[in-house]
Amino acid sequence: MTSFEQRRQEFGERLRRFRDEAGMTGRELASALGWPHSKISKLENGKQTAEDSDVRQWLDAIGASESSVEQMLEELSDLRISKAAWRAQLRAGHRARQQQSFESEHAATRIRNAEFGVVPGLLQTADYARAVFRTQAELLQVPDSDIEASVRVRMQRQQVLYQGKDIEIIVSQHALRHPVAPPDAMLGQLDRLVSAVDIPGLRFGVLPEFRRLPNITMNGFIMLDDVVQVEHVSAELTIDDPEQVAIYRRLMDRLWQVACEGDEARAILQRLAAEYRHQTEG
Structure with missing residues (x-):
């Protein structure tokens, strides 16, 4: 596994923890966002890199704080195109x-x-x-x-x-x-x-x-x-x-x-x- 893939998995795990702490299942979150459940799975398992809009919608749907949103977006900016x-x-x-x-x-x-x-x-x-x-x-x-x-x-x-x-x-x-x-x-x-x-x-x-x-x-x-x-x-x-x-x-x-x-x-x-x-x- 490359360092990029490892970092993307870690990012996906953080998204999963936010969802778990909000008491929502993956299917419930997918329904709330109007996404296919497969997208939730891919993001959480580090198989797909999120877009800014994905992270913001995800965190808004579970009621995360604005500071959490900003922190996750900052991490994503370093991850999406891994240099x-x-x-x-x-x-x-x-x-x-x-x-x-x-x-x-x-x-x-x-x-x-x-x-x-x-x-x-x-x-x-x-x-x-x-x-x-x-x-x-x-x-x-x-x-x-x-x-x-x-x-x-x-x-x-x-x-x-x-x-x-x-x-x-x-x-x-x-x-x-x-x-x-x-x-x-x-x-x-x-x-x-x-x-x-x-x-x-x-x-x-x-x-x-x-x-x-x-x-x-x-x-x-x-x-x-x-x-x-x-x-x-x-x-x-x-x-x-x-x-x-x-x-x-x-x-x-x-x-x-x-x-x-x-x-x-x-x-x-x-x-x-x-x-x-x-x-x-x-």
Whole structure:
């Protein structure tokens, strides 16, 4: 369980205690609010993140004080979109965070991933991943002593590609033209991406340069069923609000409308490989 999930469960437990102290059952509260009982259950069990209006209506219905309302809304503002500072997560190195991704991805039934500045982790080679971990450790000033262990876990994460799950991955050509790894490592990475075109069950695409995008794409993201994770330079956002998750679903659908797949994607990757090969030979 991630720290975000634990905090959401704790928040749900607080909502449950407010209801219990008011002497109401879950069904009575649902009836008073005009909600389905399943919503009460999901909020109390930490399966869904509440909106401000949900908390206010909940607490108003049980007669909670205004100070309690304000306190719960303040807690919710920190929870709804959980900002987990990378520096705090990576204080002991990258391996634990990679293990967390391993568990989340293997538990998911559907994975949708789009990256615009880096090769997606599920398709990275060991050399490329090693370069990513080193640059991040330097920027965030966190330990780099577990890089090799982190690389091993990242490689283990890729087992999920061969487990029959519904997986979609899009990478921007921009990420391949502005590499974090040296040319020889990029050659190996591009070869890996070429092979990804033919992985059974994997939908893989490349966003070609100079092609008009359907929407502004500020950050890469990965969708694990009904949860979205968005990486920023110094923080990671975890989003599970249904309306916001739906936005990412629409964005992914629109990106597929302009992405190259199959032979088109392979041709782009092979042209890029030729450029990096020229660099290594020059």
